[in-house]
Amino acid sequence: MLSKEITPRAIVEYLDQYVIGQEEAKRTLAVAVYAHYRKLSTLGQRSEAIAKSNVLIIGSSGTGKTLACETLSRFLAVPFVTADATSLAQTRYVSDEIEAILQRLVDRAGGDLRQASRGIVFIDEIDKLKTSSTGESRATSGESVQHALLKIMEGAPVKLGADRFIDTTNILFICGGAFVGLDKIMSRTHSFGFIATSETDNKSILDRLNDRVKPTDLFEFGLIPEFTGRLPVVARFGDLSREMLARIMSVPKNAIYHQFREVFRAEGVELVVAPPVFEQIAEIAIEYKTGGRSLRGIFEELMTPILYVVPDHPQICRVEIGSLFEAPRYFKRNPENGET
Ligand SMILES: Nc1ncnc2c1ncn2[C@@H]1O[C@H](COP(=O)(O)OP(=O)(O)OP(=O)(O)O)[C@@H](O)[C@H]1O
Numbered sequence: 001m002l003s004k005e006i007t008p009r010a011i012v013e014y015l016d017q018y019v020i021g022q023e024e025a026k027r028t029l030a031v032a033v034y035a036h037y038r039k040l041s042t043l044g045q046r047s048e049a050i051a052k053s054n055v056l057i058i059g060s061s062g063t064g065k066t067l068a069c070e071t072l073s074r075f076l077a078v079p080f081v082t083a084d085a086t087s088l089a090q091t092r093y094v095s096d097e098i099e100a101i102l103q104r105l106v107d108r109a110g111g112d113l114r115q116a117s118r119g120i121v122f123i124d125e126i127d128k129l130k131t132s133s134t135g136e137s138r139a140t141s142g143e144s145v146q147h148a149l150l151k152i153m154e155g156a157p158v159k160l161g162a163d164r165f166i167d168t169t170n171i172l173f174i175c176g177g178a179f180v181g182l183d184k185i186m187s188r189t190h191s192f193g194f195i196a197t198s199e200t201d202n203k204s205i206l207d208r209l210n211d212r213v214k215p216t217d218l219f220e221f222g223l224i225p226e227f228t229g230r231l232p233v234v235a236r237f238g239d240l241s242r243e244m245l246a247r248i249m250s251v252p253k254n255a256i257y258h259q260f261r262e263v264f265r266a267e268g269v270e271l272v273v274a275p276p277v278f279e280q281i282a283e284i285a286i287e288y289k290t291g292g293r294s295l296r297g298i299f300e301e302l303m304t305p306i307l308y309v310v311p312d313h314p315q316i317c318r319v320e321i322g323s324l325f326e327a328p329r330y331f332k333r334n335p336e337n338g339e340t
């Protein structure tokens, strides 16, 4: 299932083609996934000997968590499903909902139970399951969802329909969440007893300490100890800088810029967007505070009026956008590349 050439480094190189930045997190994910599948392939049937190393991904919204997991599963060619922890907390029948997630995994594997039982389940918004002292309005408390999840993360037979079972022992669980407020907890617990000698010194050491999330931090945040105990690997996705946001639009293989260039090419038109435009869009995206999520919308808004005009003017051969504050420049096919 895992061919010889797949190494953590190869996994990271593949991720690099789609996920901008997040170097540390990509490496952590790659090593965890590699170790997991290595154990599966070497131990063969003796799966009971495998200690699971499920992964916890921490990072703000739109920083590439889901993207990284999806890209990973594509590379490994294993069945992959995403689920949302909030919907688990909204139902009164948590076990039904978990069953449905695993059923989707089996569907992804084309009905092959064996394949599915080695797949990846990504459970997003896990931070929303925190135990809270304030009034619970949800159907099931976050804590009981955590209990239900830790059973399957550990490995348990789960009934699917009438007489089929799936064993979750070899399924890799990746949990993700934004964990708003965790930084505060960490800076409190981690810098304890530390005396800064200078302003800059203080920052760099704090930064390094902050990179490590301790189980006790997660416990203080509101995850029960048994649950954090089943997530030994923690990968942190940092907030995206303006420069990273700009690159997201133009660098990845399937970047939105490339997609639109294809669309225009089909019309016989060359689209050229100058680098400052990506930076200007990144600037707006930062204000929206949804990470890379808002980039597509802003970019599409920029393209819409142009795509509206182009099909009616077959003489246009090239469109250049130099800045968000200037009108796009249209170039005619011939005789001498005159502008309109
Ligand atoms: N690091 C990144 N590299 C490339 N694209 C990114 C990156 N981060 C975000 N994006 C873009 O933003 C979109 C949303 O990212 P993604 O779905 O991975 O967010 P997320 O971290 O899972 O957020 P949430 O917590 O809201 O689920 C992606 O489809 C992608 O286009």
Ligand SMILES: [Mg+2]
Residues within 6 Å of the ligand: 065, 066, 067, 124
């Ligand atoms: Mg996500």
